[in-house]
Amino acid sequence: MKIATWNVNSIRTRQQIVLDWLEANPVEVLCLQETKVVDDKFPRSPFEEVGYHLYTSGQKSYNGVAIFSRRPMKDVTSGFTEVLGGDAVGEFDEQKRAIAGTIDDIRIINLYVPNGASVGSDKYDYKLNWLKLLQEYVKNALEKSPNLCICGDFNIVPEDRDIHDAEACRNSVGLSPAERQALEEIRKLGLADAFRKFTSEGGHYSWWDYRAAGFKRNRGWRIDHHYLSKPLYDRAKSCIIDKEPRTWVKPSDHTPVILELDC
DNA sequence: ATGGCAAGCTAAGCTTGA
Numbered sequence: 001m002k003i004a005t006w007n008v009n010s011i012r013t014r015q016q017i018v019l020d021w022l023e024a025n026p027v028e029v030l031c032l033q034e035t036k037v038v039d040d041k042f043p044r045s046p047f048e049e050v051g052y053h054l055y056t057s058g059q060k061s062y063n064g065v066a067i068f069s070r071r072p073m074k075d076v077t078s079g080f081t082e083v084l085g086g087d088a089v090g091e092f093d094e095q096k097r098a099i100a101g102t103i104d105d106i107r108i109i110n111l112y113v114p115n116g117a118s119v120g121s122d123k124y125d126y127k128l129n130w131l132k133l134l135q136e137y138v139k140n141a142l143e144k145s146p147n148l149c150i151c152g153d154f155n156i157v158p159e160d161r162d163i164h165d166a167e168a169c170r171n172s173v174g175l176s177p178a179e180r181q182a183l184e185e186i187r188k189l190g191l192a193d194a195f196r197k198f199t200s201e202g203g204h205y206s207w208w209d210y211r212a213a214g215f216k217r218n219r220g221w222r223i224d225h226h227y228l229s230k231p232l233y234d235r236a237k238s239c240i241i242d243k244e245p246r247t248w249v250k251p252s253d254h255t256p257v258i259l260e261l262d263c
Numbered sequence: 264a265t266g267g268c269a270a271g272c273t274a275a276g277c278t279t280g281a
Contacts, residue, residue, distance in 0.1 A: 009280085010270055034280085036271070061271050062279070115281055123279095155281065174281055209281075211267035221281075253269080253280085 001261045002027040003108060005151040005224055007207070007254035011035040011066070014252055015043050021245050022050060027258060028070050029103060031110035033153045035064035042066070057099045065099045065110050065152070073101030073108075080137050092133055100141070104263070106232065107145035109138070111152035116173040124173060127155070131182035138186050148229040150191065153207075153254065155223055156183050158193065161202030162222035174223065191227040194239040194259050206241050207254045214253075215246055226259045235262045 004027045008014040011032060022030065030052070035042065039056045047054055047068055057078035058064035067073065077083065077100050079093035100109040114130050117123035141148055156179045160166035169175055187193070195204070205220025214220065228236060238260040246255040 013270065034270095115279080117279085117281085157281095169281095172281070207281075209267085210269055213267090223281080250269090 001029075001104075001263050002258055003029045003031070003149055003151065003226070003261070004256050004258045005031045005033070005110070005153070005226065006256040007033040007112070007153040007224060007252060009034050009252040009254065010037075011064075012037055012041075012043060013250070015046060017245060017248060017251065019046060019050065020248075021256065022047075022052075022068075025242070025256070025258065026051075026070075029108060030068040031108065031151050032066045032068070033064075033110070033112035035066050036061060037064060055099060055101055057096045059096045063096050063112055065096060065112050067099055067101055067108065067110050069101065069103055071103060073103050076101040080133055083137055083140050084133065088136065089133065092130060097130070098134075098137070102145070106147045106149055106261075107141060109141060109148070109150040109152075111150065111154070113153060113155045115155050116179070118173050119171065119176050127173075128178055128182060131179070131186070135182070135186050135189070138191075139189055142190055142229060146229060147232050148191070149226060149232055149259070150228075151224075151226040151257075151259070153224050154183065156180060157221050157223060158183060158225070162205075164205070164219045164221075174221065187227060190229055192230075192233045194226040194228050194233065194236050195222070195241075195257070197233065197236055198239055204241055206257055208246065210253050224254055224257050226257065228259075232261065236260070237262050
């Protein structure tokens, strides 16, 4: 069973690219981020026609997440409020950044973590506070589901080997100690990075800046991840980054990451 | 040190992304 994650940077702009990719990679589940469209305007039928059930949580212009699944999912929830309650979540569900569903015995949480703009900015504070809330949400999910897969665009470079030049980017958002620590706190709840089960060397990235020929020069960042609970980590057979769609015409700046589970 | 490219919204330029 394959579970893929892909920040598509607008599903309407990337519709054909996602269809082409799915034709060659008919994954069981595809988690999308930055769909950038309200649910009413999501291009559902092209994907339903090729055999997927769609679950979307979108907003106008920004953010937005969706899950495509070959089979119907159970217990689909959007945002944090359904799990943590309105008092704890406050305004944090206004931006559509989380959607979850269950397939077989596996709980899948699809996330679009805030970018954070620049270290010290208001958006950076929002990112850290959002991650704190995510920690509570994940703690709750782990209590309910032993088989947990949390994937998406984390907008955090976990370690220096996950970026082309850590020293040159030391002050960039995504590398700050507070962001890495926030991710580490979540990981320590009982999760592991699936990609690192199979690959230890650096030089593997999932995002390249459109600007300054980032992809051509392989100036990339690995910020799209799958975090697995212990039982699922043991079941992981492979986790690969598919760079090919990043070479296509009018690509997303991210490329898909595919997890394969034994089952 | 800075900008560079792309998308959405909306009708030329701003905001966001990481």
